[in-house]
Amino acid sequence: MATLEKIDIGIVGGSGFYNMEELTDRREVEVETPYGKPSDSFLVGRLGGKTVAFLARHNRKHHILPTELNFRANIYAFKQLGARYLISASAVGSLKEAYAPTHFVFPDQFIDRTRHRVDTFFGEGIVAHVSLAEPICTYLQKTLYNAAREIGVNTHLGGTYVNMEGPQFSTRAESFMYRSWDADVIGMTNLQEAKLAREAEIPYATIAMVTDYDCWHEEEEHVTVDMVVKILRQNAEAAAATIAKAVTLIDLDHVNPIHEALKFSILTQAENVPAERKQALAAIIGKYMDTDS
Ligand SMILES: CSC[C@H]1O[C@H](OP(=O)(O)O)[C@H](O)[C@@H]1O
Ligand SMILES: Nc1ncnc2[nH]cnc12
Numbered sequence: 145m146a147t148l149e150k151i152d153i154g155i156v157g158g159s160g161f162y163n164m165e166e167l168t169d170r171r172e173v174e175v176e177t178p179y180g181k182p183s184d185s186f187l188v189g190r191l192g193g194k195t196v197a198f199l200a201r202h203n204r205k206h207h208i209l210p211t212e213l214n215f216r217a218n219i220y221a222f223k224q225l226g227a228r229y230l231i232s233a234s235a236v237g238s239l240k241e242a243y244a245p246t247h248f249v250f251p252d253q254f255i256d257r258t259r260h261r262v263d264t265f266f267g268e269g270i271v272a273h274v275s276l277a278e279p280i281c282t283y284l285q286k287t288l289y290n291a292a293r294e295i296g297v298n299t300h301l302g303g304t305y306v307n308m309e310g311p312q313f314s315t316r317a318e319s320f321m322y323r324s325w326d327a328d329v330i331g332m333t334n335l336q337e338a339k340l341a342r343e344a345e346i347p348y349a350t351i352a353m354v355t356d357y358d359c360w361h362e363e364e365e366h367v368t369v370d371m372v373v374k375i376l377r378q379n380a381e382a383a384a385a386t387i388a389k390a391v392t393l394i395d396l397d398h399v400n401p402i403h404e405a406l407k408f409s410i411l412t413q414a415e416n417v418p419a420e421r422k423q424a425l426a427a428i429i430g431k432y433m434d435t436d437s
Contacts, residue, residue, distance in 0.1 A: 148175065152194040153391055154227035154346070156218065158234040158333060160376030162204045166388050167191055175224060178424035179216035179265075183208055186225070192392030197225050201232075201333060210310045210332035211260050219340040220265070223427045228396055228403075229284055230341050232350040233383050235372050236305065236329035237313070237358035239322050243329065245375045247298040248386070249352040250289045251305040252280045254335040255327055258309045263336040265343050265425055269418040272343065272410040279338045281347030281402055284394070288351055291389035297382050303328030305352060307335035313367050319360040330358055344428050347402040351386060353379050406432060 155164065167189030174185050187198040199218060202208045222230055236249065243249055266272045285301070292299045306322045308314060310332040314322070322330060329352050341348035355375040356367040365371065406428070414422075414433035422435040429435060 148225055149173070149188065150226040151188060151197045152228055152396055153196045153394065154222040154225065154230040155196055155198045155387060156201050156230065156232045156337065157198060158201050158232065160235060160373055160380065161233050161383060162200045164198045164384060166384055167196065167198065173197070175221040177217045177220040177224065179220050180214050182217045182221040183213065186221070192388055194391055196391060197222065197227065213333065215336040215340055216262060216265060219337060219344055220427060222346060223344040227346055229394055230346045230348045231284065231288065231387055231390065232334055232337060232348065233387065234331050234334055234350055234352055235355045235376055236331040236352040237356045237367050238329055238354045239327050239358060239360065243300055243354050245354050245356060246379055247300060247354045248292045249300045249303045249329050249354060250285045251303045251329060251350060251352055252285060253304040254279055254338060255304060255306045255325065256335055258307055260309060261336050263339045265340065265428060269421045270412045270425065272406060274342050274405050274409045276339060276342060279342065280349050281400065283398055283400060284347050284349035287393050288349055288386060288390045291393060292351070292386040294389060295382055295385050297386065305334055306330040308332055314358060316359050319358045323360055329354065342402065342405050345403050345405045347400050351383060353383060
């Protein structure tokens with residue numbers, strides 16, 4: 145495999161977020177992974193004194209459903225590129241009156257309502273269990289939140305993101321149920337990324353951009369794609385500015401325990417791991433076991 149250039153920070157852009165004009169020295173980089181192809185080629189460039197790689201989660205043509213996303217290839221590709229941090233920008237529905245369309249929420253918890261997703265790198269001969277009690281990197285979350293506040297966006301620090309399967313939006317009964325659970329926002333993509341990023345020891349946080357009130361609100365229209373796209377267009381500049389500022393603020397030397405999340409998590413002894421699994425996981429487990437033998 146060709147040697148990949150090294151980046152500092154990865155950015156995953158969701159619905160309505162397909163490009164980052166702010167990058168200088170831009171080039172497109174194709175990345176192959178043992179898990180197949182990522183959603184798109186990576187846009188690599190400089191931003192705020194750092195090297196970053198941007199990936200359009202659903203592809204720039206937006207032709208990949210949430211259920212069809214190859215989350216493992218996307219996250220593994222960021223690992224191969226050397227990402228020290230991973231920022232997600234995503235559209236979400238609001239489950240709380242106070243979280244209005246155009247507001248940015250910085251979630252710290254998730255509830256899994258998916259049924260058809262592969263969300264671990266492990267298995268088939270190697271067992272690991274990482275902690276997910278705190279699925280979001282607090283350091284990155286607060287950096288993003290501070291950046292958005294400085295830009296003047298309406299912001300909310302913390303919150304629970306319900307990750308539904310989709311692609312259909314929720315029924316009203318489901319929307320009411322999530323509200324009764326005191327959840328804050330709903331989307332279809334972030335939890336699998338957070339889980340895999342943790343296994344890959346990449347601190348992850350998300351800018352959840354509120355586009356609608358889902359379908360629980362009595363005075364607001366039920367969510368439609370039109371509604372989501374309209375709000376995302378209004379938000380595009382603020383999202384890009386938030387990321388640009390946050391990238392400048394991130395201290396790559398900050399001591400972050402997530403960079404060692406796997407240290408005590410792998411149960412299978414190296415001699416019992418099949419050689420092909422060692423190779424497929426080399427970018428992640430290489431620092432804990434010899435993956436050439
Ligand atoms: C276009 S509405 C539903 C769609 O939007 C969100 O995408 P992303 O998280 O990639 O911004 C949501 O998760 C759904 O995939
Ligand atoms: N109401 C909603 N449900 C799921 N995903 C969404 N993305 C944006 N709005 C959403």
